[in-house]
Amino acid sequence: xxxxxVEDEEGIVSFVRRGLETAGYQVxxxxxxxxxxxMALSPDVDLVVLDLGLPGIPGEEVLRRLxxxxxxxxxxxxxxxxxxxxxxxxxxxxxxxxxxxxFSVSELLARVRARLxxxxxxxxxxxxxxxVVLDLGxxTASVEGRTVNLSAREFGLLxxxxxxxxQVFSQPQLLDRVWGYNFDGASNVVEVYVSQLRRKLGPxxxxxxxxxxxxxxxxxx
Amino acid sequence: xxxxxVEDEEGIVSFVRRGLETAGYQVxxxxxxxxxxxMALSPDVDLVVLDLGLPGIPGEEVLRRLxxxxxxxxxxxxxxxxxxxxxxxxxxxxxxxxxxxxFSVSELLARVRARLxxxxxxxxxxxxxxxVVLDLGxxTASVEGRTVNLSAREFGLLxxxxxxxxQVFSQPQLLDRVWGYNFDGASNVVEVYVSQLRRKLGPxxxxxxxxxxxxxxxxxx
DNA sequence: TGGCGGCCTGAAAGCCACCTGAAGAACGTC
DNA sequence: GACGTTCTTCAGGTGGCTTTCAGGCCGCCA
Numbered sequence: 398x399x400x401x402x403v404e405d406e407e408g409i410v411s412f413v414r415r416g417l418e419t420a421g422y423q424v425x426x427x428x429x430x431x432x433x434x435x436m437a438l439s440p441d442v443d444l445v446v447l448d449l450g451l452p453g454i455p456g457e458e459v460l461r462r463l464x465x466x467x468x469x470x471x472x473x474x475x476x477x478x479x480x481x482x483x484x485x486x487x488x489x490x491x492x493x494x495x496x497x498x499x500f501s502v503s504e505l506l507a508r509v510r511a512r513l514x515x516x517x518x519x520x521x522x523x524x525x526x527x528x529v530v531l532d533l534g535x536x537t538a539s540v541e542g543r544t545v546n547l548s549a550r551e552f553g554l555l556x557x558x559x560x561x562x563x564q565v566f567s568q569p570q571l572l573d574r575v576w577g578y579n580f581d582g583a584s585n586v587v588e589v590y591v592s593q594l595r596r597k598l599g600p601x602x603x604x605x606x607x608x609x610x611x612x613x614x615x616x617x618x
Numbered sequence: 619x620x621x622x623x624v625e626d627e628e629g630i631v632s633f634v635r636r637g638l639e640t641a642g643y644q645v646x647x648x649x650x651x652x653x654x655x656x657m658a659l660s661p662d663v664d665l666v667v668l669d670l671g672l673p674g675i676p677g678e679e680v681l682r683r684l685x686x687x688x689x690x691x692x693x694x695x696x697x698x699x700x701x702x703x704x705x706x707x708x709x710x711x712x713x714x715x716x717x718x719x720x721f722s723v724s725e726l727l728a729r730v731r732a733r734l735x736x737x738x739x740x741x742x743x744x745x746x747x748x749x750v751v752l753d754l755g756x757x758t759a760s761v762e763g764r765t766v767n768l769s770a771r772e773f774g775l776l777x778x779x780x781x782x783x784x785q786v787f788s789q790p791q792l793l794d795r796v797w798g799y800n801f802d803g804a805s806n807v808v809e810v811y812v813s814q815l816r817r818k819l820g821p822x823x824x825x826x827x828x829x830x831x832x833x834x835x836x837x838x839x
Numbered sequence: 840t841g842g843c844g845g846c847c848t849g850a851a852a853g854c855c856a857c858c859t860g861a862a863g864a865a866c867g868t869c
Numbered sequence: 870g871a872c873g874t875t876c877t878t879c880a881g882g883t884g885g886c887t888t889t890c891a892g893g894c895c896g897c898c899a
Contacts, residue, residue, distance in 0.1 A: 536830050548885085548886060548887085549856095607896070607897085770875080805877075807878085809858065810858090813857095813859060829886080
């Protein structure tokens with residue numbers, strides 16, 4: 398886990414650095430807003446500790462720009478002010494948490510942990526196979542990083558397939574698992590939904606095994 | 619202040635209990651992970667002392683599940699291991715503090731006090747996600763700096779959603795978490811409240827996932 | 840090569856999940 | 870007890886999703 402500290406006071410940087418490194422984090426530091434913003438845009442940075450009292454660009458501006466480019470990275474703001482209105486203003490501006498100077502290292506650590514825990518990736522189980530990623534908690538799907546909108550049935554069908562990559566499921570099996578029907582042979586719903594899924598996922602993701610059923614292509618991608 | 623001790627060794631339980639009760643805390647005890655998890659989910663419990671060397675469910679699993687349901691409760695972990703990697707692993711897994719056996723009662727008390735001081739109120743009194751800020755103390759929400767006041771139900775619903783940004787919750791799940799119904803089936807209260815919340819928060823904050831439930835829109839802040 | 844059966848897919852109809860205004864019931868306050 | 874607020878139920882309306890249907894395609898086999 399890499400944490401970026403954007404702070405101009407040398408003393409605070411070394412003091413924070415020691416605490417974070419002891420707790421097992423990798424620490425990067427930037428002395429002003431420009432450097433801070435540049436470094437914060439790197440995907441290697443998992444969390445940002447940002448001082449608002451920076452020389453040059455105001456910290457609020459750094460925060461705003463960072464939010465535009467990387468909306469999901471947790472940011473903990475350091476400030477000297479403690480008015481409630483400031484607090485709310487900062488949270489509105491995109492900070493995830495807020496600390497007033499002076500602060501203790503243990504307090505910082507607690508907030509870092511809390512942010513990496515909840516703000517980071519609190520997602521339910523994520524399934525991935527054949528270049529397709531299914532987030533069961535957020536109910537989203539993506540192919541090669543591209544987000545795909547799925548309806549309930551489409552999602553259910555893909556979930557069954559992705560839970561058992563490369564395994565072939567017959568139409569009756571899928572009808573049972575996805576639709577809950579125990580009966581009825583005269584419906585081509587499965588075919589229709591496979592067709593729709595293929596259109597959304599792109600070609601080559603779902604394979605037909607003639608006379609047997611369908612499977613998710615499991616190959617390395 | 620009620621503290622839950624999850625520990626299978628009788629000796630340690632009575633020894634810890636005596637220390638905590640002398641210091642004025644109310645003490646609950648559980649002998650295994652299942653009981654521990656059940657009791658820890660009660661809102662009466664203000665802090666959890668968790669032994670990782672439990673019979674049955676591994677303590678790490680208890681910790682993980684507890685974090686999903688009650689992200690804000692402070693947890694102090696007891697363990698026999700002292701490797702730095704273990705320590706980091708536990709903190710990442712959701713522990714707020716960490717003690718290696720054997721330990722002294724005074725050390726435990728110091729850590730309990732520290733946790734109840736910082737964790738008790740500081741954390742979790744303001745939540746922010748998806749452009750919405752929830753002030754748990756004032757029971758208000760604000761969107762883009764504009765304050766909106768919410769009724770109890772509205773607040774409860776929004777709190778569940780904002781604690782798990784981008785996660786989709788089904789109507790039965792929300793009925794359970796916000797209304798406490800175990801089951802009903804024929805009610806559209808959730809729909810009505812989502813509708814009211816949308817009116818107050820403005821469009822685009824709460825998304826409907828047809829056939830699955832609702833979620834707080836993440837991303838753009 | 841022709842025929843058959845399994846599979847594909849566009850389009851249309853029906854359904855059902857969801858939305859929302861309104862009204863009555865429950866609650867708290869004075 | 871009267872009032873205002875909040876909670877819940879109800880009913881009508883809407884749109885997206887699901888399913889069916891029909892026609893065409895394609896692989897397999899005689």
